[in-house]
Amino acid sequence: METPSVSSSTRYTRLVQDYREKERAAETVNADAAEQADIDSEKALLEREKNQVISELSKRDQEVRAHEEAHASVGGRYASAPSYDMTEGPDGREYAVGGQVTIDTSPVPDDPEATLDKSQVVERAALAPAQPSEQDLKVAAEARAMGNEARVEILERDFHERVTESENTKDSNDTGLTDEPSQNEPDELYPQFPSGIYKEPKSFSFGLNFPQSFVGGQESATGMTVAQQLKDRFDTMGLSFPPQPLGQQVAVTV
Template identity: 50%
Template sequence: MAEISEATTYPVNPLAGYPRHPATEQEQGTGTSSRRETGSGDAASFPSSATDKVTISREAQQIMQLASADRRVRAHEAAHSAAGGQYAGGPSYSYKQGPDGKRYAVAGEVPIDVSPVSGDPQASIQKARVVRSAALAPADPSPQDRQVAAAAMRMEMKAQSDLQAMRREETTQETQGPESIRSREERSDETADSQQASGTNPPPAETRSIRLYA
């Protein structure tokens, strides 16, 4: 700018036929150079703006991905909880904070009781079927979900075996008559008295709970 100001001290009147002062031509060249530098500076500032746009685009994409994961995880765990009924607990989630400051669910789990019903094979069968349905309720069961479903299937098979044994025993009792039933009850009472005298008790029924993951 100082050079352009100096050029104004040499007035040029083209109508009078005065030749252009060399300094003016030099300064015009300088001005041209100055314009090129200015243009170069504008070009240099462009990548910064483009970088900002790329950063914003990436953040928007990340937010979309987190929001999608949040919806999927919540739907997954809601399916477990609804199908599990009384045997399933409420869902809990693990969160990740997005670029917008919001927390998005990225993983979840639902606890579910997979222990058999003590002394009631028929109830155990029904429970196993509910647990299996709960494990496979989501549209995309996880590997852990499939493991729970397999465990429920094993529980159902064991309960069916116990139920068949119980029915065979009932049939035998009916065939042998009341005397045999009384004899068996007496033996059962003797076993209970013996356990009480020795201070031993039958083991408590097993209670197990596992978790269904998204």
């Protein structure tokens, strides 16, 4: 949206019009010699008024040009060149009594950072003159609102990006979990047990009547008698040794 920053020229235009009317009225007066003195006095007064009007127009011209050039200078590429409302003074010269600079206050599409930067430039441009007009203050407020909207958009976008990144990281970590050992993991994490430990379990049967013999190739421990080995097995199973001779047969798998 393009918004003009305007310097009002109404007062100075009316000032010149009033002087012109007085000047025309003075020229139409036809007086005799008796009234000539009063006419001369009126003309002198009108001349003083003319000089005052020229002085005010000259001052206004400087103010308007400085005002609009401040807008254009700070606004840069977002501001147009100044345009002026000109009025002819009593001396025949043209004076700038009003002016405007058009400022682009539209957001940059799909780029909140650029919109924020632009809003700050536009706001500074609107407030650049020493005495900002009512229209200038309105433009500054519009630019400030545009900047605030851009800040909110940036915060929302950054928040969603962080959430998405966090979710992707979590999914990646979950995918990396496995029950299979890695080829690079040390062997001590998965120790190799001695060969033969997973052979078919040895079984033996014995009666609680003695003497007892093993079935299935149970090996005897070095330096231990058969009775000592049996006692060791009974202790392991929580049975008393020697057992009562009831002739019962027991099968044990180890």
